[in-house]
Amino acid sequence: MTITPELVASYPIPDPAGTRTLLDPSGPVPRLHVRSTEALRLYELGERAELAAEFPAPSPELWSRTWPAPDLSFAVFGTPAGYVAVARDGRTLWRQPYGTWEVDRWGYVAFTPAGPGREPRTWLRLPSGLPDSTLLLTLDTEGAVLARSMLRCGGYERFVSLLLDECGEVTGVKVSGGGEADTRYRAGWESGAVVLGGRMPQDAEAGHLPAEREYLGASPRQTRCMSVDRRGRDVSWHELPSYRVIASLRLSDFPAPGTGDCSVHNDPSISSWSGFVDEDTAMVTLHNTYDEAAVYVFGEERWREHSHWLADPATGTLHGRVEYPMPEVDEVVPLGDGTWITRDWNTYHRWRR
The missing domain is CATH 2.130.10.10 (YVTN repeat-like/Quinoprotein amine dehydrogenase)
Incomplete structure (x- = not known):
């Protein structure tokens, strides 16, 4: 099952060829850091990108x-x-x-x-x-x-x-x-x-997670948290504050690689580009390994497309794969307010289900 997301806003990157960008989702309003040799500019991402501060570079x-x-x-x-x-x-x-x-x-x-x-x-x-x-x-x-x-x-x-x-x-x-x-x-x-x-103790923070799991953050109301196996084999949701596992998704719960909604993958793993879209919805990202077949066939280095999936953190049920109107969507940042942000080469896009 595919899910067509609704585009909430687009934020063009000023001078994408001459700047580097960093998306900071930690505050009440997400910020975009745009860095050039001349300055650091901070934009708050609401209905549009609004310049919040500018700092001239020291040299x-x-x-x-x-x-x-x-x-x-x-x-x-x-x-x-x-x-x-x-x-x-x-x-x-x-x-x-x-x-x-x-x-x-x-x-x-x-x-x-x-x-x-x-x-x-x-x-x-x-x-x-x-x-x-x-x-x-x-x-x-x-x-x-x-x-x-x-x-x-x-x-x-x-x-x-x-x-x-x-x-x-x-x-x-x-x-x-x-x-x-x-x-x-x-x-x-x-x-x-x-x-x-x-x-x-090894299981002390982020919570009571064993060392082989990576902490992916808590839900907006702090009722659950999310973790991924460091080898990308599964993702789990935990009750807070006990950290008891309440639901999990394994690679075997997705369609087989090369088939159906996983047709873009040959050997996927679950990526740390995953998190809470809101209290009751989670984003799970499948990250493909390097595609040697594509190099052999086409004579160039490239990566196959990643895929983003929405799931229920209470049950681990997959809602479906997100299908964007543009190809090769890789980076994704869930914001916890019902939206998430992706990037193409010159624009950040904000989506909701």
């Missing part, structure tokens, strides 16, 4: 990552030489060099809001110089270093991030990547620095 050099502050008063650029904070009027607020380092892979910036008796803080990861440690700097609003925290975890080839509670307080540290399972540590802000505690 014409290639810069790979950006982190806008929650209030959009400034943004931090990851340049080849260091982090640079830039205000909306183009003023450089502060710089923090990090030497030779792959900021695109290992750089990390986080923000914690003001609270009772507490000013906003900015957190930066820097190279520690040690193979098994991570250095975090804590900065105030002027860029002055409040604390240097050397954490005995992470190291060079692993990504390190903070776990924060709803008030923005540090509760833990997450270490991921490097071909190893994620590891989480308890942590807190004590005596002016981040203090690392013991390791959390």
Whole structure:
């Protein structure tokens, strides 16, 4: 069964050949980050794309990552030489060099809001110089270093991030990547620095999921969460807060590869480009492996089309495959409000069932 979605809005990408884009669905209104050598521009995606903030780039050099502050008063650029904070009027607020380092892979910036008796803080990861440690700097609003925290975890080839509670307080540290399972540590802000505690159990967060499963997020009302087997063999929905499995979909529950609505696939797996469309509907994406037959026959490298399916998270029942009016739809971001966003080469499209 195929489902023809309704197009809600289209958001053309300014200068698609000269920019890079990032879709951020985390806020009440999804944002599109458009990055060029001249500036970072943030657009809020409603009925149309509305420019919310623009930050001039600190230099014409290639810069790979950006982190806008929650209030959009400034943004931090990851340049080849260091982090640079830039205000909306183009003023450089502060710089923090990090030497030779792959900021695109290992750089990390986080923000914690003001609270009772507490000013906003900015957190930066820097190279520690040690193979098994991570250095975090804590900065105030002027860029002055409040604390240097050397954490005995992470190291060079692993990504390190903070776990924060709803008030923005540090509760833990997450270490991921490097071909190893994620590891989480308890942590807190004590005596002016981040203090690392013991390791959390493997099933501690995102919830009580075993290491072989990837957490895909919670439903809008926080009644369920979704996970996928890291090898792409199945997707499951869990009751919250117990994390009891309430429904699952396996690859064998889809039509056989090469037949029916799976005719575009030869050897699919379930992708992490999956999530909640709304409380009662989930998006499940099948991601094809590399199609060697196409290379042999047509003499060029290419990928076969991916496919997007809607399912019932309470029962695991498939509603059907989404059939778009354009071919080769790959990237999809469910927003939790009943819509989802896809992209072609020069436009983002927002859909609903």
